[in-house]
Amino acid sequence: MTQPGRPRLRVPEPPARPGQSPRFDHIPMSPAGAVGCPPIDVDPADTKPFAYQLIRILDDAGKAVGPWADYLGNVDADVLRRGLRDMMKTRFLDKRMLLAHRQGKTTNYAASTGEEAITCGFQRMLSPGDMNFPTYRQQGLLVASGYPLEKFMGLQFGNDLDPVEGKNLPPMISARDYGYFTISGNLATQYVQSVGWAMASAISGDDKVAAGWIGDGAAAEGDFHSALLYASVYRPPAVLNLINNQWAISSFVGIAGGHVPLACRAHGYGLASIRVDGNDFLAVMAAAKWAIARARQGHGAILIEWVTYRAAAHSTSDDPTVYRPKEEAAAWPLGDPIERLKQHLVAIGEWSDERHAQAQGEVEEEILGLQKLAESHGTMIGGGSAPLSAIFEKVYKDMPEHIRRQRQKAGI
C-alpha cells in the first residue's frame, strides 16, 4: 500500500526484462471460435465488447472453428497455399536483406518476421484500385501483390533497377499500380492521408477502399487522432489497421498507453473496432473480408487491432536482446503464422512436410536468383550507381531556373 495522499509518477515497465522469463498474461485472449461475428452494418457502439476479446479461427490442432470461420466460408486450398508461399517468400526476403546489410551491400532494412500473416492475408481481400498506406514494415503487402522483387532490391542496393532512382531511404519504395502508397519515414503521417484518400473516393462516387497501416508505437502520434477523428466525422471507406506487435524499438506497448487494449480508442470517436489474432491467417482473411465489405458498402470506417509479436529486431541497427528476454519471441502464446497455416493445411489434407520443404527450396531459389540479378547492377559497396542527375529532377513538375543553375554549377 503506498503512502495515501502523495502523487507519484507512474512509469510503466514491460512484464519481463532480459534474464526474466517471458509473461503475456496482461494481454486479453479468447479461445479460437469463441468470439461472435456481427453483421457488417453493426452499430459502432455494439462493437465495444470486441475490443476486450480476440477473434481467432485456428485452434491448437489447426482446425478452423467458430462463427468467423463460417463467415469466411471454405477457402480454396490454392488460395491458402498461395498465402503460405507469400509468407515464406517475405520471411526469406527479410533474411537475405539483413544478411546483405551485414555485408555492406545495403545500409538500412526492417524485417517483419512473425507478422507476415497480417499483410499477406489482408492483401488477398483487397480489390484492384484499393490503396494501402503502409509503414516500412508491411513489405508482405508488396510480396503478396506480385511486385517484381528485383526492383525492391534495386532500391536496397542503390542501383539503376531502383524505380525511385535512389531518391528515398530503403525500403521506402513506391508502387501505385500495386496499391502501395509511397512510404514516409515520418511516423503516422500516412494514417490521416489514407482517410483523406478514402474521402476522395467517396466524393468521386467510387467505391475504392483505403487501408491505413500503423504500429502500436506510432499510434501515439497526433496524426493517429486526426485519422480517427476524420474517419468518424465523414465516414469514408477506410480500414484503419493498427498492428500491435508489442514493441516500438525498445519501448513496450505500455509506454504507448497499451495498458488499455488499443482497439478501445475507436470507442471515443464512435468508430467500430475489432481485435484479431494477427498470427492466424484465416482469422486475418475473415476480419479483412468483413471490414473491407463494411467500408465498401458505405457503413463507415473501422479500426482493426492486429495482435502479434515483433520477432525480429526493429531494424538493422537494433539488437532486442538488450531490452527484452531472448526467448520472448519463441514464447509468444499465439505461435508462428507460417507454422499455424502449415498445420491447418496438413490437417485438411492439402499439404505435407515434404511439400513444405520443397516449397521452401523453391522460394529460396527464386529469391536468391532475383538477388543475384539485382546485385549484378551494383550494390552500395561501390557507393551505389543511381544517376546523380536524379537529385535535380522531379522536385517540381517543371524544373525552375534556380535549380537549373545549381545543376549547371554541379556539372552532373
Next chain:
Amino acid sequence: MARMTMIEAIRDAMDVKMTQDKRVVVFGEDVGYFGGVFRCTQGLQAKHGKERCFDAPINEGGIVGAAIGMATYGLRPCVEIQFADYVFPAYDQITQEAARMRFRSNGDFTCPLVIRMPTGGGIFGGQCHSQSPEACFTHVAGLKVVIPSNPYDAKGLLISAIEDDDPVIFLEPKRLYNGPFDGHHERKIVPWSQHEFGEVPEGHYNVPLGKAVVRRPGADVTVLAYGTMVHVALAAAQETGIDAEVIDIRTLLPLDLETIEASVAKTGRCVIVHEATQTSGFGAELMAVVQEACFYHLEAPMIRVAGYDAPYPYAQEWAYFPGPDRVGRALREVMEG
C-alpha cells in the same frame, strides 16, 4: 469589367474552378455553411454541394493530411488555414509529405494541392493574427509560395495555383482584403472599388506563377516588395520623390530571377521590404540572390526594411508595422551611399 474586393476575387476564383473542374474541393474550419471567417468561401457550399465544400474539425494536421490523401487520389483540394498563425500543427504534413511526394515517389504520386491562409499584420491582430510565415515555406524545396497584392492578381494567381500540379502555399494579406493599404492608418480607407486593380474580369483568366511584375518603373533604386508592402513602397517613392522601381514579386518560390537581376543591374541600388521579422526573413534570400548576380553593379549596400525581431505586438501596431516613413528613410539612405 466587374469591381471586386480581394475577398470577392478569391471566392470568384474558387467558384470558377469548382464549376469548371469537378475535382476541385474546398474545406477548412467554418468554410462550409458559414462561408469562412473572412467570407472567402461564401455561397460555395450552396452552389457546389456539401461533398465539395464542407467544414473541417479544428485540426490543421488533419485538414492538410486528408487533403494530401485526396490530392494523391486525383482530386485538386483547395483548403483554408483560418490564420497563417495556425499553420504550424500542419507544418509536418506540408514540408515532409506534400513538398516531397513527387520526388520521393519519383513521379509515381503527385500532390496538386493549394493551402490558402490569411497573412500579415495591420489589423491589431497581435501575435496570433498578424504573422507572415512565408520564410518557413520558401526554405522547403518542392513547395511554391505565392502572395498577391491586389484583387486582379489574387484571382488570376489562385486560379493558376489550383491548376498547378505542385503544392502551393497561397498567402492572402488580410489587411488588403477590403482595400489597398499604404501604411497611412490615419487616413480614410479607400475601397478596392475605387482602385485600378479593383477591376477584375469575369470568368477564367490566369496570372502566371513564377513571374514578378514592375508596379512602378524607375531609374534610381529597385524596391523588392510583396503583399501589403507593395503599396507602402509605392507611397514611400511618391512621398520622397525618389525615382524608385517598385517590383511586386508575387511568387516567392520559384523566384523570378531575370526580372529582379535586370532591374538592380539597371538602377545599381536595392531596398527590400517585408512585414515578417528581419532575421532569416525572405529578404535575406533576396539580398543573397541580388548580391550573387549584381555585385559589380551595386553602388551602395542593400537595405532591408522588415518587422523588428520580436513577436508581433498588439497596441504598438503602427510603431511595428513597416510604414512609408521607414521605407522612405531607407530609400534616402541607399541613395546617399
Next chain:
Amino acid sequence: MNQRSCKALVIGAGPGGYVAAIRAGQLGLDTIVVEAERPGGTCLNIGCIPSKALIHAAEEFESAKHRAETNALGISASAPTIDLARTIAWKDGIVQRLTGGVSGLLRKAKVTTIHGTAKFRDGRTVEVTTAEGVEIIKPEHTIIATGSAAVELPFLPFGGKVMSSTEALALTEVPKSLVVVGGGYIGLELGTAFAKFGAQVTIVEAAGKILPQYDSELTRPVAARLAHLGVEVMTGTKAKGLSPDGAGLVVTQADGTELTLPADKILVTVGRRPRADGLGLEAMGVTMERGAIRIDERCRTSMRGLYAIGDVTGEPMLAHRAMAQGEMVADIIAGENRVWDKIAIPAVCFTDPEIVSVGLSPDEAKAAGHDVVFGHFPFQANGRAMSVEREDGFVRIVARKSDHLVLGVQAVGAGVSELSSGFALALEMGARLEDIAGTIHTHPTRGEVVQEAALKALGRALHI
C-alpha cells in the same frame, strides 16, 4: 553493361576533336575519343581536302583544254577528256591516307578510340552506342566536337538529283547542267570546278551579291573569271522547288517572275548548321545560342566540366579554328592557365582566283572606329604574276593611321591562299607597315606585292 571512367572524353574526331585528343594523350591524360563515322570529320572526308583535290583536278583539266587551243605559250596538244570516276578514286586515296594518319597519331598518343555515337545521360555519364552494344563512360571532363552539317532546304530535300557538297564530291561523271543554290564559298568553289570539268553551271543566290562575307572589290575578279568560264550567276533570285516534272529547278527572280532552270544535278549549299542535336544537351539545360553551344574564352559551356570546340560552337566555321581550340582545351584540362586571345583567324576561299582575308577590311576598320590608311597593289604590276599568265587580283593592307599598326590584309589572285599564313603572322606579331616594308621579300614572287602594298600605304610605293 560495361562501364569505365576516364579523365578526358572527346566526342567527335574531326579536326578539333582529334587534335584535342592527341594533345590530351601527349599530356598523359587518360583520354577516350568517340567517332560515329571516320576520323578526320567533315574536313578530311567530305570537306576541305576532297574539295581541294577536285579543284586541283579541274584546274589541270581546264589548263589542258587551254593548251589544246592556240595559246600564247605556243603549246599544242590534243583536246583532253576526263574520266571523273578515276579522279574520285585518286581523291579517295588521299582521304584514306589522311584518315589512316589520324588514327595512327591517336594510337601513338595512347588515346582509346571508340566507333559509336554518344549521348549524355547526365553531366558525368555518357552512353556510347556501338555495334557491340551500349557502353557507359564516366568522364571527369568532356569535349564536344561534333562539328556541323549542311543546311537542307525544306522545299528542296537532299536526294535524287538534289545533292549536298558530300554527294557532289562523289559524282562519277560530269553532269551536263548543274544548278548551284547558294552563292557562298562552298557553292562557288564546287561550281567553278564543275564548270571547268565541262558542266553548264548556274549559280542562284538570294542576296544581292555572291560571297557576302567579302567586299565587292575582292569578289569582282572572281565574278569576271566565272563569266569567262561561262558560269551564269543569278543574284536576287530565290529557289522555289523542283519543277513539276522534276527536270529542273523553279526559281523566282528579283523582279518576281518565275523561271525553270534545266538541271541534271542541283547542288544546295545555303550554309552549315552546328550539329548539337541528339546529344541530350537540352535535357541537361546547357545554354545554347542560335543552335550553337555557347562557350566562354576557355571554350567552357554553361555546365562545369563540359567544353565545346569547332563548328558546333558556331561561326567562324573553320577547321584551323577548331584545331587551335582543341589544343588549348587539352592544355586547360591538364591544368594549364590558357585563354583564347588570338588577334586574327585567316579565312580562305578556293574559288578561281582565290580570295584571302585576315583581320579587318577597310570598311570594317572604319566601322570599328579606327582612323586608317591602306595600300592596294595589283598583280598586273608583278613580274611573277605575268610569268605565270595570271595577273588578275591584288593585295590590300589596312593599317592604323596613328602608329601604322597593321589591322588587316586581304588578297585575291591565283595561288594567294599560300600567302594567308604570312598575313596571319603579321597581325599576330603586331606588325606595323614599316615592319613589312622593312622586310626583304623574295623576287620574283607573288609575295613581293605584299611589300609593295605596305610601301603604297606609307605613300612610297616603288613599282607603281
Next chain:
Amino acid sequence: MGEFRIRMPDVGEGIAEAELVEWHVAPGDMVREDQIIAAVMTDKATVEIPSTRTGKVVALGGEVGKAIAIGSELIRLEVEGEGNIGAEEPPPAARAEAPKPVPEAPKPAAAPAPAPVSHVAAPAAPAVAAIASPIAPRAEGEKPIASPAVRDRARKAGIDLRRVAGSGPAGRITHDDLDRALSAPDGGVSSARPGLRAAATVKEIKVVGLRRKIAEKMAISRSRIPHITYMEEIDVTDVERLRAKLNAGKREDQPKLTFLPFLVRAMVIAIRDEPVVNALYDDAAGVVRQYGGVHVGIAAQTPTGLVVPVVKHAEARDLWGCAAEINRLAAAAKSGAATREELTGSTITITSLGPLGGLAHTPIINHPEVAIFGVNKMQMRPMWDGEKFVPRMMMNTSSSFDHRIVDGWNAATFVQRVKALLEEPAMIFMEA
C-alpha cells in the same frame, strides 16, 4: 587464383569502428559465400558478419577484443578468378560518386595577378604588396600589342600586360619589356628623367596606445572623419611671374603651365617633412598606410559632376611632367574617357574652385585619405612690406586634415612648408 579483401562494413549507420567479439573461422578454413565469419559489437548491438565470397581464409583482420575501423580489412580470402587486392578497392563509405573538383586555380607558381583597383579611392593593395604600377595603362578596351610568346609568358607569370609599357614600335611589348616588368615589382617608369627615382616604399605604423585612444575619441566626436581645417594666405606674386616667364619661353612640345604643377611639386617636397599627410587610414583594420609614392588627386568639376583624376607618382615627375600629366588627365576627365585606374588610387587630394575659389572653405577629405589641400581664389591685395603697402597677388588656402591621424602641429607645419616654397619658387627646383 586471386586474393579478395573483405572490408568491415558500416553496420551501425555512421559508426567509426566495431569491436571483434568472436571469430567463426580460422586461417586455412574454407568459407562459403554468406557463411558467418565473425561477430562484432557496436555501442548498440552485437552483429554477425557474413562473407561476400567463397574462398580459403588467408589472414584475419585482428584478434578478439580489438576494435576494427569501418572500411579497414576484416579478412583476406584466396579465391578462384581475380580478387580485388590488385584493384585497391576503396572502403565502401569513402568512394562517393561526386565529381572531382575541376582544376580551377591556375598553377600555384604564377604570382597572383595584381588586385583590380577597388571602387573606393584607396588602392586595395594589401599591407606591403606592390602598389598599382605607375604607368597610366592604355585605354580600357584596347588590347596591348605583344607577340603570342610574350602574351603567353606574361599570363603564366600573372602579369597584366595592360600595366606594362611597350618600348617597341607602336607600343609593342617586347620580351625585355616583360623581363623588366618581372624584375621591378611595380614595373619600370619609362617616362621618368634619369636621377628622379620612384619611391615604392610603404611604411606601416600600428595605431596603438595613445594614437589608438585619440583615433577612437576623434571618431566619437564626428562621424567617421573628424575634420580640422587650416587656413593660410600665400603670396603667389613671384611664382605667378615665374610661371608667365616659363610659359613665354617654353618649347612647342612642352605643356602650358598652370599654377597646379607648382603646387603639386611644393606638396611633394613638403610631404618629405610631413609624410603623415600622404597616407590612407583604414579605420576598420586600425592601420595607417603611409605611401612613398605621392599620388595627387586633382578634384575637377566636369559636366557629369565632380571627378578626381590622379597624377600617379608626382614625386617622380618634374614640373613639366606634372603639367603634361595634369593637362592630359583633365582633358580625359572632361571628355569622360578617363579610365577607372586614372580616377582612383590617390593618396592626397587638391581641390580648387579656381576663380570661384571664394575667400576660404572647409573641404571634405576624400576618404580614406587623411588630408586635402584647398586652393581659394587669387586676388591682388595691398600688403605691408614693413614700410609701405604694396600690391601683391595673394591666394588663400583652406586645407582639412583627419584629426585622428594628423595633429594640428603636423597640419600647420605642412601648410607653412608649402607656403614657403611657393613664396620662394626657386626653392621648388633647388630641393626637387
